[in-house]
Amino acid sequence: MSILKRTPLFDFHVAHGGRMVDFAGWEMPVQYRSILDEHKAVRHAAGLFDVSHMGEVEVRGAGALAFLQSLLTNDLAQMTPGRIVYSPMCSETGGVIDDLLVHLRAPGDYLLCINAGNIDRDLAWLRAHHAAAARAAPGGLDVTLADRSADTALIAIQGPRAAEIVRALAAGPAEAAALDALKYYHFAAGLTIAGVPCPIVARTGYTGEDGFELYHRTEDAPRLAAALLAAGAPLGLEPAGLGARDSLRLEAGFPLHGHELSETISPLAAGLAWTVKLKKNSDFHGRAALEREARDGPARRVVFFKTGDRRIVRAGAAVNDEAGAPLGAVLSGTLSPILGEAIGSALIDAAALKAGRALLTDIRGAKITLRPVKPPFVELKKRGGGEAGKQKDREAEKPGD
Amino acid sequence: MNNSDIPADLKYAKSHEWVRTGADGTATIGITAYAQNSLGDITYVQLPQPGAMLKAGDAFGVVESVKAASDLYAPISGTVVEVNTGLDSAPEKVNQAPYGEGWLLKLKIARPAEPDALLDAAGYAALIG
Numbered sequence: 140m141s142i143l144k145r146t147p148l149f150d151f152h153v154a155h156g157g158r159m160v161d162f163a164g165w166e167m168p169v170q171y172r173s174i175l176d177e178h179k180a181v182r183h184a185a186g187l188f189d190v191s192h193m194g195e196v197e198v199r200g201a202g203a204l205a206f207l208q209s210l211l212t213n214d215l216a217q218m219t220p221g222r223i224v225y226s227p228m229c230s231e232t233g234g235v236i237d238d239l240l241v242h243l244r245a246p247g248d249y250l251l252c253i254n255a256g257n258i259d260r261d262l263a264w265l266r267a268h269h270a271a272a273a274r275a276a277p278g279g280l281d282v283t284l285a286d287r288s289a290d291t292a293l294i295a296i297q298g299p300r301a302a303e304i305v306r307a308l309a310a311g312p313a314e315a316a317a318l319d320a321l322k323y324y325h326f327a328a329g330l331t332i333a334g335v336p337c338p339i340v341a342r343t344g345y346t347g348e349d350g351f352e353l354y355h356r357t358e359d360a361p362r363l364a365a366a367l368l369a370a371g372a373p374l375g376l377e378p379a380g381l382g383a384r385d386s387l388r389l390e391a392g393f394p395l396h397g398h399e400l401s402e403t404i405s406p407l408a409a410g411l412a413w414t415v416k417l418k419k420n421s422d423f424h425g426r427a428a429l430e431r432e433a434r435d436g437p438a439r440r441v442v443f444f445k446t447g448d449r450r451i452v453r454a455g456a457a458v459n460d461e462a463g464a465p466l467g468a469v470l471s472g473t474l475s476p477i478l479g480e481a482i483g484s485a486l487i488d489a490a491a492l493k494a495g496r497a498l499l500t501d502i503r504g505a506k507i508t509l510r511p512v513k514p515p516f517v518e519l520k521k522r523g524g525g526e527a528g529k530q531k532d533r534e535a536e537k538p539g540d
Numbered sequence: 541m542n543n544s545d546i547p548a549d550l551k552y553a554k555s556h557e558w559v560r561t562g563a564d565g566t567a568t569i570g571i572t573a574y575a576q577n578s579l580g581d582i583t584y585v586q587l588p589q590p591g592a593m594l595k596a597g598d599a600f601g602v603v604e605s606v607k608a609a610s611d612l613y614a615p616i617s618g619t620v621v622e623v624n625t626g627l628d629s630a631p632e633k634v635n636q637a638p639y640g641e642g643w644l645l646k647l648k649i650a651r652p653a654e655p656d657a658l659l660d661a662a663g664y665a666a667l668i669g
Contacts, residue, residue: 158580174606175581175632382580382606449584449631451604473606474583503586503602503609 146191147292147360155378163256165192167381174382178476181346181387182517184375185298187367188384190352191360194258194288196265198249200281202272207241207249209423210268212406214416218243223324223341227406227414228261229425233432234402235409237261238394242326242339250287250339250354254396262286268424292360296367296376297350297387299520304371305340305351308333318351323523333366335359345384347391347519386473389482392443392514398454398470399441399484405429408437408486439467440489444498444509445516446481449474452507456500458485466491466498477517485509544668545573547639551655552664553615558639561655566621570643571603571612571634574668579605582634587623587645594618594647596654601644603634616654618647 143166152159157168167189170177180186198207207215213226224241237257242250253261265284273280296305302318309315310331317327318340326341332353339354355363368376385395394400400409407415407429415429446452452472459465472483487498498509546552551559556575560568576582584604594600594614601612623645627633634642649655659667 170580173581173635175583386606450586451583451606451609453609 144192146189147357148189148191148294148364151361151364152189152378157378157380160381162381163192163254165255167192168378170380170382171378174380174386175474175476177377177379177383178386178390180375180377181298181348181379181383182477183299184377185296185300185304185350185371186346186377186379186383187364187371188295188297188379189293189360189364190295191292191357192255193293194251194253194255194261194286195291195293195354196251196253196262197283197285197287198251198265199247199283199285201247202276202280202282203247203249205421206269206272206280206282208419208421209272210265211239211241212415212423212425212429213241214419215241215243215249216420220245221325221328223326223343225324225414227400227411228264229405229423229429230402231424231428232402233405233407233425233428235396235400235404235406236264236402238396238400238406240341240343242341244328244339252293257396258286258288290357292355292357292363293352294355294360294364294367295344295346295350295352296371297344297346297348297379298376299349300371300374300376301348301350302524304367304374304376305332305353307370308366310334319524321351321523322525325523333363333370335363335366342523344522345391345393346387347393347515347517347522348387349520349522385471386476389471389473389484390475390477390514390516391519392516394441394484395471404439404441404486405432405437407432408439409441437489439486440492441470441484442487442492442498442509442511443484443514443516444482444511445475445478446507446509448481448507449479450502450505450507451481452483452500452502452509454483456502458487458498458500458509460491460496461499466496469500475516481507482516483509544665545639546661546665548661550639551615551658551660552667553613553658554667555613555615557613557615557644559615559655559658561649565649565652567616567618567647567649567655568643569615569645569647570638572664573638576635576638576642579603579607579610581606582631585624585627585631585634585644587627588620590620590622592620593650594620596651604631612644614647615658616647617650619650620645621648622646
């Protein structure tokens with residue numbers, strides 16, 4: 140048997156009624172009170188998520204930028220300290236090993252945030268390519284990799300009241316002002332929140348709402364979570380589990396690795412062409428395959444859909460046309476708690492999509508029509524502080540984490 | 541609501557449905573507090589039409605939660621006389637009030653001895669341990 144790993148907030152979850160499940164080898168709360176209620180709390184007030192199971196990897200050295208540029212499809216060349224970029228990391232076939240966030244702390248000092256279920260795979264991939272790059276560098280490779288997952292905890296505070304809650308716990312007026320000014324896809328370094336040192340406070344998240352992701356030491360997590368909940372509860376903050384996290388990201392139209400992105404679903408097929416910089420000034424893994432796919436067009440595409448029906452269309456369900464010919468399969472499905480109807484994503488034959496063929500699936504003998512929609516499924520408010528209207532940062536928009 | 545709530549005046553099936561028999565030869569059927577809690581947020585309830593004849597043990601409908609879809613089983617035999625149409629737009633009532641507003645359907649009892657053969661509250665409490 141295998142022993143499930145626990146985050147430093149395990150006792151917090153149990154104390155708040157968390158229903159603990161196995162998620163990628165971690166014992167995590169799928170919900171506390173109700174997935175639907177936690178989802179609505181995040182859309183209308185705020186939610187506290189433990190995402191400490193996610194991995195953190197430091198990539199440092201004079202060669203760090205070139206090393207990451209060779210592995211990631213997005214372009215990091217224009218990053219300045221305090222910026223965050225979302226990128227797929229592809230194999231030679233253009234399939235996605237993982238999708239991740241890159242934080243630039245200082246020139247030659249990067250922190251990657253990677254999916255919990257992919258930590259081992261990512262580390263093996265990074266180390267193998269690090270070794271290959273070292274062999275190919277006659278003068279030696281100035282890049283070090285360090286897995287910081289075990290000593291890094293991560294709490295996300297998400298929702299329209301998130302900024303108010305985190306701000307109230309800032310160490311003083313200057314730190315509060317720094318939080319106010321923090322733009323979407325930027326982070327502040329070295330703030331203290333509720334007395335807890337946070338090397339990174341990032342204006343990011345996986346819900347489509349405004350909010351922060353607070354990186355801190357493992358041993359500080361219970362104290363930080365308790366302080367955030369105490370400060371936020373009067374404003375409607377609730378602990379929220381993985382169930383709400385999944386329905387929120389799907390409603391926002393963000394991909395989840397293993398569903399909308401995988402080793403067989405490229406970023407181009409997933410509709411993330413903006414994360415693939417074919418013109419960037421360095422070669423990268425998957426480039427040739429992605430160039431071909433960009434030229435010919437993906438054979439299959441990820442499409443988001445709603446159904447006008449409350450019955451949930453579940454991952455794996457076959458999608459056919461009216462004559463029963465197979466067109467693809469469902470990747471994710473849930474009930475949108477805000478719309479009160481089933482929403483989801485499916486991988487569909489691109490020619491059939493272009494021809495506007497009907498997309499049908501079956502639920503217990505009933506034919507359900509999938510109606511393609513461009514996400515988000517709900518209206519999302521402006522994320523991040525600073526001057527209004529500067530949503531050029533949308534380019535940095537992050538889906539999966 | 542207490543998830544271990546097991547009203548003493550009801551009968552229970554091992555498949556987690558409850559039965560409330562009325563003086564008029566009908567029985568109201570729902571799922572237990574324990575069952576709704578195990579399922580989590582209920583998002584859809586599929587029920588038969590009035591007039592449908594059910595045999596004890598028949599799958600008569602489906603209750604869907606965010607997690608999964610689960611069959612519902614008739615604890616006793618009978619003819620459906622009414623279904624709770626309020627659940628179409630508010631299936632969460634099954635979570636909120638499984639023994640009240642979250643009832644599923646009413647049957648005209650076909651075999652009056654069948655309810656007596658079901659578990660009583662103590663028997664159901666022992667089942668879910």
